[in-house]
Structure formats: structure tokens, C-alpha cells
Amino acid sequence: MRRPARSLAIRIALSFAAIVCVVVGMVGAALYHATNRALSTRADYQLIGRVEHFRSLLHDLYTIKEIEARPRLFETMLGDSQDVIIFKRAGSAPIINVNPDHMALPPLRVVPVAEAVGLDALYEGKRPDGVRMRWVAAQAQIGDDGDVVQIIAAHVMTQEARVLSIYLRRVWITVLCAVLVTLALAYWVTSRGLMPLKLMADKAAEISPNRMTTRLDVAGSPAELQSLAASFNAMLDRLEHGYERLLQFSADLAHELRTPIGVLIGETQVALAHERGAADYRAVLESNLEELERLARIAQNILFLAQADHGQQVIQRERIDIRSEIEAIVEYFDGIADERRITFQIDADGEMAVNPIMCRRAIGNVVVNAVRYADAGTTVRIDAHADAAGARIVIGNFGPRIEREALARLFDRFYRGDAARSEFTESSGLGLSIVQAIMRLHAGDVSASCSADGWIEFTLSFPRESRAAGS
Numbered sequence: 109m110r111r112p113a114r115s116l117a118i119r120i121a122l123s124f125a126a127i128v129c130v131v132v133g134m135v136g137a138a139l140y141h142a143t144n145r146a147l148s149t150r151a152d153y154q155l156i157g158r159v160e161h162f163r164s165l166l167h168d169l170y171t172i173k174e175i176e177a178r179p180r181l182f183e184t185m186l187g188d189s190q191d192v193i194i195f196k197r198a199g200s201a202p203i204i205n206v207n208p209d210h211m212a213l214p215p216l217r218v219v220p221v222a223e224a225v226g227l228d229a230l231y232e233g234k235r236p237d238g239v240r241m242r243w244v245a246a247q248a249q250i251g252d253d254g255d256v257v258q259i260i261a262a263h264v265m266t267q268e269a270r271v272l273s274i275y276l277r278r279v280w281i282t283v284l285c286a287v288l289v290t291l292a293l294a295y296w297v298t299s300r301g302l303m304p305l306k307l308m309a310d311k312a313a314e315i316s317p318n319r320m321t322t323r324l325d326v327a328g329s330p331a332e333l334q335s336l337a338a339s340f341n342a343m344l345d346r347l348e349h350g351y352e353r354l355l356q357f358s359a360d361l362a363h364e365l366r367t368p369i370g371v372l373i374g375e376t377q378v379a380l381a382h383e384r385g386a387a388d389y390r391a392v393l394e395s396n397l398e399e400l401e402r403l404a405r406i407a408q409n410i411l412f413l414a415q416a417d418h419g420q421q422v423i424q425r426e427r428i429d430i431r432s433e434i435e436a437i438v439e440y441f442d443g444i445a446d447e448r449r450i451t452f453q454i455d456a457d458g459e460m461a462v463n464p465i466m467c468r469r470a471i472g473n474v475v476v477n478a479v480r481y482a483d484a485g486t487t488v489r490i491d492a493h494a495d496a497a498g499a500r501i502v503i504g505n506f507g508p509r510i511e512r513e514a515l516a517r518l519f520d521r522f523y524r525g526d527a528a529r530s531e532f533t534e535s536s537g538l539g540l541s542i543v544q545a546i547m548r549l550h551a552g553d554v555s556a557s558c559s560a561d562g563w564i565e566f567t568l569s570f571p572r573e574s575r576a577a578g579s
Contacts, residue, residue, distance in 0.1 A: 117298040124294035125287045132286045136279035143275055147268040148240075155242055155263045156225050162193075162259050163221075163248040192243075192262035203257065209235065211262065218258055219246035233262070240265045304330050308337065320348040353520075365406070368399040412542060423463050423549055430492045430499060431456040433464075437472050438490070441479055449485045456501075458494025460570050462550060467570075470546040470554075471501060473539040474566045478505040481564075498552070498572040504565040510558040518556050519544040543568070 192211060196202040211233075219229050231243040243262045250257060308324055315322050323344060324337040379392040431454070438452045445452065460467075478488045482505035492501040510518070519540045540554075543566075547554045552570045 117295055117302055120298040121291050121295035125291040128290040129283060129287045132283045133279075136283060140272070140276060140279060144268075144272055147271060148242075148265070151263055151265055151268060152227055152230055152242055155230070155244055155261060156227070159225050159244055159246050159259055159261050162261075163246065166248040166250050166257065166259075168251075190264040190266055192260070192264075194260040195257050196260070197255075197257055209264075211235065211241070213260065214243055216243055216245035216260065219244075221247045221249050221256060235264065239269055304333055308333070308340075312340070315344065317351065320344070320351060365403065368402050371399050372396050406538070412545070423466070425461045426464055427459050427461050428464055428467070430458050430460055430494060430501070433468060434471065434490055434492055434501075437468060437475055440472070441476055444476065445479050445488070448479065448482070450479055450482055450505075451487045453487050453489045454492075456490065456492035458492075458499060460494050460499035461572075462499075462570055466546045466549065470543045470568060471503075473543050474503045474554075474568065477539055478503055478507075478564075478566070481505070481507045483507055483562075496572065499570040501568040501570075502565055503568075504563060506562050507564055509560070509562045510556075510564060515556050515558060519554070 190208055191206070192208075193204060193206045194202050194213075195204040214231055214233050216231055217229060219225050225244060225246050229244050229246070233241040233243055235241060241262050241264050243260070245258060245260045247256050248259050249255070308329070311322065311324055323341045326334050326337045326341065329337045375392050375395055379389060434454055434456050438454065475488070475490070482488055486506045488503065488505045490501070490503050492499065494500075544554055547568060547570075550570055552568065554569070555567050556564070557567075558564045
């Protein structure tokens with residue numbers, strides 16, 4: 109079962125809420141720790157101050173008998189009702205014993221009379237319920253008669269624990285409120301911030317095969333989305349161009365197939381209309397065979413172009429002699445050239461690494477194209493040379509001048525130019541498209557140019573072997 113997708117705004121809001129929870133929690137924990145330290149230090153100094161005050165009172169004002177006679181006076185000096193204060197002589201019963209919870213005395217270091225009580229004299233303890241306690245023991249001299257008593261005092265940190273508990277509860281409430289507020293604000297801000305994406309999605313939803321001209325507004329998009337919008341528009345441009353080419357290809361293919369299919373149907377219908385002799389039926393079959401072979405060539409060429417477009421052709425290269433290949437191709441087209449009184453002029457040398465079959469097909473398509481469209485009685489010139497950059501084959505002829513717009517379409521599939529350029533040919537208009545596909549498979553390129561006086565040149569550039577091998 110597919111899990112429903114979560115909203116991006118909710119994800120971002122939850123992320124911000126988690127960040128705020130962690131940050132506020134860390135701040136609260138740090139403040140809680142600092143408050144705990146401050147309260148503990150304050151309680152320690154109060155306990156030490158109380159013991160020092162007792163030592164002063166005992167030295168300046170009281171005797172043992174006065175202490176025994178007035179114990180309530182010292183009990184009222186306790187900081188809290190649960191605090192502990194014990195006055196005793198060494199080895200005897202306590203003179204004053206205030207210990208509400210009857211806490212057992214821990215092992216304490218007794219601070220001598222001549223030594224001031226410091227933080228290092230304090231002892232950390234706990235009540236059975238877990239509340240912290242701070243203990244201290246010190247000697248005190250009573251008057252000037254030399255009597256010494258021990259003062260054992262302890263502070264139960266009940267109030268501090270209560271304050272810390274309230275503070276901790278407030279910290280948690282603050283964290284929860286901060287998370288909730290952040291979650292709401294982050295969702296609101298994120299939803300507004302992601303609104304351009306929704307607008308882009310709505311705009312993209314308008315695009316259909318019948319509305320390929322719709323584009324996203326790059327200038328009106330946020331800076332972070334402008335590159336996305338521009339890339340999306342560029343993709344749409346490519347799709348529109350490809351879709352238009354596909355429509356044109358479909359129309360051209362239908363038009364191209366209509367003629368041979370119409371001839372096949374027409375001749376077959378005529379042959380079946382009346383009884384005919386074997387010779388007549390044979391002539392019809394031979395004519396139909398020619399049209400079927402033409403259809404087969406069209407299908408084969410279309411299949412080759414489709415495989416080339418999808419990179420399904422594997423190129424096996426060999427080193428061939430350029431002049432020998434061109435002379436063999438020219439010899440093959442001598443018959444067509446003689447019919448139009450066209451001669452060849454060849455200037456070729458060097459070697460190149462190509463697929464021999466595809467190379468012959470590419471050069472042959474350009475040569476036959478030159479023979480078909482060259483002015484009668486002229487010369488087709490072929491210059492082919494190889495250097496460190498690769499091989500370059502230039503095939504030129506005089507013929508009807510081709511406009512610049514037409515030059516750009518010469519390599520389109522099924523394009524055959526005007527009627528004047530199709531007078532001597534039954535070509536399907538795929539020859540130059542196949543040339544371009546073969547050159548791309550070789551990591552090379554093909555181009556066409558036409559001068560003002562009608563000199564037309566096709567240039568085939570094959571890369572050198574190392575570059576071709578890496579293509």
C-alpha cells in the first residue's frame with residue numbers, strides 16, 4: 109500500500125519546530141544548571157556565614173551555662189525549620205540538638221578554631237527522600253576561658269528544590285509554547301513561500317499537445333526558482349521542437365508512403381479489372397516489386413535513423429585508404445553521371461578510422477546527391493585529406509542556388525527542396541538525414557554551403573582515431 113506523500117510545508121515546519129525545541133531546550137537546560145549552581149552557592153555561603161556567626165557569638169557573649177540556659181535563642185537562628193544545628197563537646201552529649209528529621213551525622217572534618225570555614229569544609233549529603241543537604245562542622249571557643257565546642261550545622265535544600273522544580277516546569281512550558289508557535293508560524297511562512305511552486309505547477313498543468321507554447325514566468329519567479337523556471341522553459345522548447353518535428357515527420361512519412369501504396373493499389377486494380385495474359389501480369393508484378401522495394405528502403409532507412417537517434421548502433425572502426433574508397437564510390441555512380449554528362453575530379457590522400465560500410469554510405473549519399481542535382485555537363489569535385497585533427501571530405505558541384513533557409517533544412521528527413529531539385533530523382537528525402545546520423549555516430553559533423561554563383565559544397569569531418577574511440 110502506497111504511503112501518502114507528506115506536505116513539504118509540513119516537513120519544513122516540523123524541522124523548524126524540532127530545531128526550536130532543541131535550541132530552547134538547550135538554553136533552558138543551561139539556565140536551569142546555572143540557577144541550580146547559583147542557589148547551591150548561595151545556600152553554601154549562608155550556611156558558612158551562619159556557622160561563623162555562631163562562632164563569634166560563642167566567643168564574645170556566651171558561656172557554656174548561658175548556652176544551656178538559652179537553647180531557643182540559637183534555634184531561632186536556623187535558616188529553615190528542617191535545618192540541623194548541634195552544639196556539643198567532644199565525647200559528650202549535645203548541648204543543643206536541633207535535628208527535626210533525626211538525620212544520621214555523616215563523617216565530617218571538623219574545622220579547627222584558628223581556621224576559617226571555607227567551601228572545602230562542606231559535605232554533600234541527601235535525605236532519604238532524595239533532597240540534597242549541605243553539612244559542615246567547626247570548633248568554636250567559648251569566651252576566654254578556653255572551653256571548645258563543636259558546631260555541626262546542615263542545610264536542607266528544600267526551598268531550593270522547590271524553586272528548581274517550578275523553574276523546570278516553566279522551562280518545559282516555554283519549550284512547548286515555543287514549539288507550537290514556531291510550528292504554526294513556520295507552516296504559514298513556508299506555505300506562502302512555496303506559493304510560487306504551486307503557481308508553477310498550475311501553469312505546467314496547462315501544457316498539452318495543443319498548448320505547447322505556454323511558458324513559465326522566469327522574471328516573476330523568486331531568485332531561487334528562476335533557474336528552475338528557465339530550465340523548464342528550455343525543456344519545453346526542446347519538447348515543442350521535437351513534437352513539431354514528429355508531426356512533420358509523420359506527415360512527410362504518410363505523404364511519402366502514399367505514392368508507392370497508391371501505385372500498388374492502382375496497378376493491381378487495373379490488372380484485376382479484366383482477364384490478362386501472363387506477360388501483362390508479369391509486368392504488373394515487376395512494377396509492384398519496384399514499389400515494394402522502394403517501401404522496404406524507406407522502412408530500412410527509417411529504422412536506421414531511429415536506432416541512430418537512440419544510440420543503438422555500435423561502431424566498429426577500421427583504418428581505410430581515403431582515395432581508394434572515394435574512387436570505388438565514384439566508379440559505382442559513373443553510369444548515372446554519364447547520363448547527365450557529369451565528370452568527377454578527385455584530389456584525395458591519407459587514411460581515416462571509420463566504419464567502412466557506414467562511411468561508404470555517407471559519402472555515397474552525398475555523391476549521388478551531387479550527381480542528381482548538379483548542372484548537366486559540369487564537374488563534381490571531391491577533395492579529401494587527413495591530418496592530425498582527422499579527415500575532411502569536401503564534395504562540391506554547380507547547381508541551382510540554394511537559399512540559406514533551405515540550407516538549414518537540407519538534413520531534415522523527407523526534405524527534397526523544390527520541384528526543380530527533384531526533377532531527376534525518386535529519392536525519399538532521407539539520404540542527407542542518414543549522412544548526418546552516420547557523422548554523429550562517428551562523433552563528426554556534416555555541413556552544407558552555397559555561394560552566390562551556385563557552387564554547393566558538402567563537408568564531412570571525421571575526427572581522428574583517438575577522439576572517435578572516446579565518443
